[in-house]
Amino acid sequence: MTYTNCLFDHDGMPNKLKSILLISLYPISATGGGENYTLNCAKSISMANIGCELVAPSDRSFIGDSSERRFHKWFTKQVFNAGSVSYTTQETFREILESVPAYEYLWIHQYLATASVYDLLLATHNQQIIYLTNHGFEEYAEDFWIRYSRLPNHYFIEVSKYSAKRTQQYTKSVNHLYAGAWKKNLEISSDISITDKNKFVCVGRLLPHKAFEVAIDALPKTDHLVIIGPDSENPAYKKFLETKSRGKNVHIVGEVVSSEKDRIVASSIALLVNSSSVTYQNRVFPHSELLGLVVIEAILNNTLPITSSLPALKEVMSVLKIEHLVYQERNPKSLYEKMNLVRSLSNNEYRVLIEQAKDIIRQQFLWDNYWFNLQNIIRKS
Amino acid sequence: MNMKILLVSNIFPPHVRGGYELGCLEIAQKYSQIGHSVIVASSENHETFKNYPHPEHIDVRRIFNPVNYYDEQYNHHFQTNSIYCYEKIMAFAGYIEPNCIALRRLIETESPDLVWLFNPLGIGPIGILDTIVSCQTKVIIHLMEHIDAVIQDYSKSVNLTAKWKHLKSQVTAVSCSQKILESNTIFGEYYYNKVIYNWIKLDRIYNDQDLYEDQILSDSTLSSGEKRLNYLKILYFGQLSEIKGVAILFKLANLIAKSAYKDRIKIELYGKGEDLFVDWLDREIKNDAQLAKVFVLKGFLNKESLQQKISEYDIAIFLLNDNEPFAYAPLEAMSKQVPVMLTEKAGNSEILKNEYNAILVKDRNDIFEIYKKLIWCLENPKLLADISQNAIKTLKQECDLDNVTVPALNEIIDSTPVNKGYSFEHVLSVCETLKYPYFELDINPHMVGARYKFIDIVVNHLYANPLFGKLLHKQVKKIIHHYRSNR
Incomplete structure (x- = not known):
C-alpha cells in the first residue's frame, strides 16, 4: 500500500501535511534513558530536514487521568529545526489532538504509559504513518493489547531486539532500530590510561530496579564507587543504599551536570549497570531495561561497562562484542569477578575493546542517520 | 445518466421528528421519479415517532439500531445508567459498530454511485461518515442541523473531533442555509459546501404558470379595495413546543386577550407536542375564558387536511428559535399565499425581507413588538397581499424543487469527485477501540455529601x-x- 499517493486532494494538489509529530506520553523533563532517547530522536529527525515537533505532558499528573480533565492538561511543544529547538510553546492535550490529522507521521513514544494513547490513535487517519515506541513505562500495557487492533499504517519501532520480541507477542509489523550516539561524540579519545582510573561508577535514577545495592555489595573496601543520578524519587531506597554503604567508599553524589558526569565516568575503571528484574524487596520488574543507553554512554567516555544479565543489556553488550563483561543478575560475586577482570586488563587491551565497541556503535547506533535507517527498515518490512 | 443513489438518514418516514426526515423523503421521491434508482438506509424506531404515512415506492432498508435518544421517557429512565450514557455519546459523537458494518455491507452489495447522507445524529455520525468515505463512491452530506455543535456537546469524555474534521475535508456538503453552513464549521470545513435552501413542490400547487399568475392578480385586486381588516386570523402549525416559540405565542395571546383588539385577533394552533407542555397549555386556556377566545388549540391534522386549512388564515406566525436552520412550515404557508411572520435570525430569513415578502420580528421574546406588528397587519391588508405575492416570487426563485433545487443539486452531484476509499479495517479498528470506554464517563447521578x-x-x-x-x-x-x- 502506497500511502504517499493518498497525500493529495481531489484536484491532485498536495495536502498540507506538516511532517512529523513526535509525542511522548511520559514527561520528558525527567532524566532517564527513555527521555534522552526521545529528545535525540527528535533532534535526529529534524537533522534529516524533516519538520519535527516534539510534545510531552508538562507534568506527570497526565498519566492515569482518564477523566475529561485530561483534555485540559498542558503539554510542552518543542519545535525542532536542523537539530536544535527553534521555540517552545504550551498547548492543551485537546489542542494537540486537533492538530494530529495534519501531520504526515505520528510517532508515539511510551505508548504503553496511559490510556490517552487511544485518544491519539483515534485522531489519526489512513493517510498517516504511525510509529510506536516503548521505553518501558507500561502502566497501561494490559488494556492496550486487549483493545489494540493492528492497521497497515502502524509500525512498532522498538529500541532493541529484546523489546521487539516482547511486542511481537501481541502484534505484527514490529521492528527494532538501535540508536544512542552522535558521530561527533565518538571522536573524543581518552588520554586517561587504565592505571589512572581509580574508581567504579554507577549512573541512573535511584530507583529499586536499578539495583545499586548489588554494586555496593560487590565493592571491595579498598575501592571507591560513585553513584550519579537523581536521588529524590524514592527516599526509602536512598536510605537503604546509605545503610548498605556504611564502612565502604561509596559516594552518592546525586544529579550532576552533564560535563561533570562525563568527567567522572571517563575517570572510572568501569561503569556498572546493575539493573535487575527483581528489586531488593522482591518486587518483579520484568522489563526494567529495554536498551540500556548508559552502556553506550560509557563507551563514549572511553570507559568499559559491566552489566547485569538482563536480556536487553546482554543484547547490547553482545552486539558491542563485550559480552564477557556481563555478570549474573543480582549476584555480587559474579560482579566482583567482572570488576577484577576489567582491572586486570592492560592499557592496550582496554583500548582495543573500547575502539572495537566504538566501531560497532558507528555502524549501528548512530543518531546521525537514524531516520534514513528507519525508512530503510520500513521499506523492507 | 441514471444513477444508483443511497440516501442515509437516522430516521425516516413513517417515523418523523421534523423537517430533516421529510426533506430526505422528498429527495428520495423526487430522484426516484426522475428515473434514478433510490435506496434509503435508516433505522426502525419507536411507535412514538410513527406519525406519517408509510412511504410508498421507496426501497427503505431499516439497517441501523433504533434511535431511542429522542424519546424523553427513555432518556429519563436511563439517564444514570453508564451503558446508556456511553452509547448515547457514541450515537451522537462517535461510532456504532453494527451501524458501520451494516452500512458498509449495503454499500458493497448495492454499489451506489452516490451516497447522500442526511441526518447522521443518533446513529454514530463519525462512524457513518468514516464508513461512507472509506468506499469508492461520491459522497454528499445534506446539512439541515447544527451537527458540529451536537458533536461538540457530546465530545467531553472522548474526543473524536479531529477525525470528524478530517473526514469533513473529504466530503461535499449542501447546507440548507448560510446559518447552517457557518455553524458547521466548528470543526473545520467541508471539501466543498454550497447553500441550497430547503424547497417546496410548487408544481403541486401551481401546475399551470398562467393560472398561477392569474390567481395572484385576482387576489391582489380583491385585497386592494379594503383599507383595513376587521378580523385577523392567525395560524401556527408544527410542533407544539417551547423551542418552536409556542410559549411566546401563549404570552402574546394573553396580551391580546387583555387588549382592545381581543375580539379582532385570534391565534389557532395545529399540531402535537410534548405532553407536559400541551397539558399545561390546555389547563391555562381552560382557566381563562377570555384567553380561550383568542388562543385555540385545534389538535393534529394530517398534511392533506392541513394544506386545505392554511389558506383560510390571514397570516401564519412562526416565532422560531434563532438557531432554526430553515423551517419547512413557513414555506408551506407562503406557497398558500398566506403572509408569514417570523423571527429575523432564523435560517428562513435569509430569503426574506421585512414588509417585502414577510414580516420579520427582531426578538421573539419581545411580545410588544409582535403585538404592534399584528396591529400593523390589521391596518394594512393591501400590503399584506403584496407580501404574499412577493413571497410566491421568492419561492419560485429560491425554493422551487423542480426548477431551482434539483438543478442546483444535480450540478453539485456532477462536480462531486469519487472518493478514493480505503480499507474498512480502519473503521473497524476504531470500533474495536471504542467497544467499551477507556475513559471515565463522569456521570454524577446524585448529589452526594x-x-x-x-x-x-x-x-x-x-x-x-x-x-x-x-x-x-x-x-x-x-x-x-x-x-x-x-x-
Missing part, C-alpha cells in the same frame, strides 16, 4: 407542606417556563 442530603431533606419537607408546597411548586414551574421560553 451530607450538605446536599440535608438540603434534600429540607426541600422535601417544604414541598410536603400543603400550602407552602403548592406555592413553591407554582413558583418553580414559573421559573422553568421563563427559562425555557427565553433560552
Whole structure:
C-alpha cells in the first residue's frame, strides 16, 4: 500500500501535511534513558530536514487521568529545526489532538504509559504513518493489547531486539532500530590510561530496579564507587543504599551536570549497570531495561561497562562484542569477578575493546542517520 | 445518466421528528421519479415517532439500531445508567459498530454511485461518515442541523473531533442555509459546501404558470379595495413546543386577550407536542375564558387536511428559535399565499425581507413588538397581499424543487469527485477501540455529601407542606417556563 499517493486532494494538489509529530506520553523533563532517547530522536529527525515537533505532558499528573480533565492538561511543544529547538510553546492535550490529522507521521513514544494513547490513535487517519515506541513505562500495557487492533499504517519501532520480541507477542509489523550516539561524540579519545582510573561508577535514577545495592555489595573496601543520578524519587531506597554503604567508599553524589558526569565516568575503571528484574524487596520488574543507553554512554567516555544479565543489556553488550563483561543478575560475586577482570586488563587491551565497541556503535547506533535507517527498515518490512 | 443513489438518514418516514426526515423523503421521491434508482438506509424506531404515512415506492432498508435518544421517557429512565450514557455519546459523537458494518455491507452489495447522507445524529455520525468515505463512491452530506455543535456537546469524555474534521475535508456538503453552513464549521470545513435552501413542490400547487399568475392578480385586486381588516386570523402549525416559540405565542395571546383588539385577533394552533407542555397549555386556556377566545388549540391534522386549512388564515406566525436552520412550515404557508411572520435570525430569513415578502420580528421574546406588528397587519391588508405575492416570487426563485433545487443539486452531484476509499479495517479498528470506554464517563447521578442530603431533606419537607408546597411548586414551574421560553 502506497500511502504517499493518498497525500493529495481531489484536484491532485498536495495536502498540507506538516511532517512529523513526535509525542511522548511520559514527561520528558525527567532524566532517564527513555527521555534522552526521545529528545535525540527528535533532534535526529529534524537533522534529516524533516519538520519535527516534539510534545510531552508538562507534568506527570497526565498519566492515569482518564477523566475529561485530561483534555485540559498542558503539554510542552518543542519545535525542532536542523537539530536544535527553534521555540517552545504550551498547548492543551485537546489542542494537540486537533492538530494530529495534519501531520504526515505520528510517532508515539511510551505508548504503553496511559490510556490517552487511544485518544491519539483515534485522531489519526489512513493517510498517516504511525510509529510506536516503548521505553518501558507500561502502566497501561494490559488494556492496550486487549483493545489494540493492528492497521497497515502502524509500525512498532522498538529500541532493541529484546523489546521487539516482547511486542511481537501481541502484534505484527514490529521492528527494532538501535540508536544512542552522535558521530561527533565518538571522536573524543581518552588520554586517561587504565592505571589512572581509580574508581567504579554507577549512573541512573535511584530507583529499586536499578539495583545499586548489588554494586555496593560487590565493592571491595579498598575501592571507591560513585553513584550519579537523581536521588529524590524514592527516599526509602536512598536510605537503604546509605545503610548498605556504611564502612565502604561509596559516594552518592546525586544529579550532576552533564560535563561533570562525563568527567567522572571517563575517570572510572568501569561503569556498572546493575539493573535487575527483581528489586531488593522482591518486587518483579520484568522489563526494567529495554536498551540500556548508559552502556553506550560509557563507551563514549572511553570507559568499559559491566552489566547485569538482563536480556536487553546482554543484547547490547553482545552486539558491542563485550559480552564477557556481563555478570549474573543480582549476584555480587559474579560482579566482583567482572570488576577484577576489567582491572586486570592492560592499557592496550582496554583500548582495543573500547575502539572495537566504538566501531560497532558507528555502524549501528548512530543518531546521525537514524531516520534514513528507519525508512530503510520500513521499506523492507 | 441514471444513477444508483443511497440516501442515509437516522430516521425516516413513517417515523418523523421534523423537517430533516421529510426533506430526505422528498429527495428520495423526487430522484426516484426522475428515473434514478433510490435506496434509503435508516433505522426502525419507536411507535412514538410513527406519525406519517408509510412511504410508498421507496426501497427503505431499516439497517441501523433504533434511535431511542429522542424519546424523553427513555432518556429519563436511563439517564444514570453508564451503558446508556456511553452509547448515547457514541450515537451522537462517535461510532456504532453494527451501524458501520451494516452500512458498509449495503454499500458493497448495492454499489451506489452516490451516497447522500442526511441526518447522521443518533446513529454514530463519525462512524457513518468514516464508513461512507472509506468506499469508492461520491459522497454528499445534506446539512439541515447544527451537527458540529451536537458533536461538540457530546465530545467531553472522548474526543473524536479531529477525525470528524478530517473526514469533513473529504466530503461535499449542501447546507440548507448560510446559518447552517457557518455553524458547521466548528470543526473545520467541508471539501466543498454550497447553500441550497430547503424547497417546496410548487408544481403541486401551481401546475399551470398562467393560472398561477392569474390567481395572484385576482387576489391582489380583491385585497386592494379594503383599507383595513376587521378580523385577523392567525395560524401556527408544527410542533407544539417551547423551542418552536409556542410559549411566546401563549404570552402574546394573553396580551391580546387583555387588549382592545381581543375580539379582532385570534391565534389557532395545529399540531402535537410534548405532553407536559400541551397539558399545561390546555389547563391555562381552560382557566381563562377570555384567553380561550383568542388562543385555540385545534389538535393534529394530517398534511392533506392541513394544506386545505392554511389558506383560510390571514397570516401564519412562526416565532422560531434563532438557531432554526430553515423551517419547512413557513414555506408551506407562503406557497398558500398566506403572509408569514417570523423571527429575523432564523435560517428562513435569509430569503426574506421585512414588509417585502414577510414580516420579520427582531426578538421573539419581545411580545410588544409582535403585538404592534399584528396591529400593523390589521391596518394594512393591501400590503399584506403584496407580501404574499412577493413571497410566491421568492419561492419560485429560491425554493422551487423542480426548477431551482434539483438543478442546483444535480450540478453539485456532477462536480462531486469519487472518493478514493480505503480499507474498512480502519473503521473497524476504531470500533474495536471504542467497544467499551477507556475513559471515565463522569456521570454524577446524585448529589452526594451530607450538605446536599440535608438540603434534600429540607426541600422535601417544604414541598410536603400543603400550602407552602403548592406555592413553591407554582413558583418553580414559573421559573422553568421563563427559562425555557427565553433560552
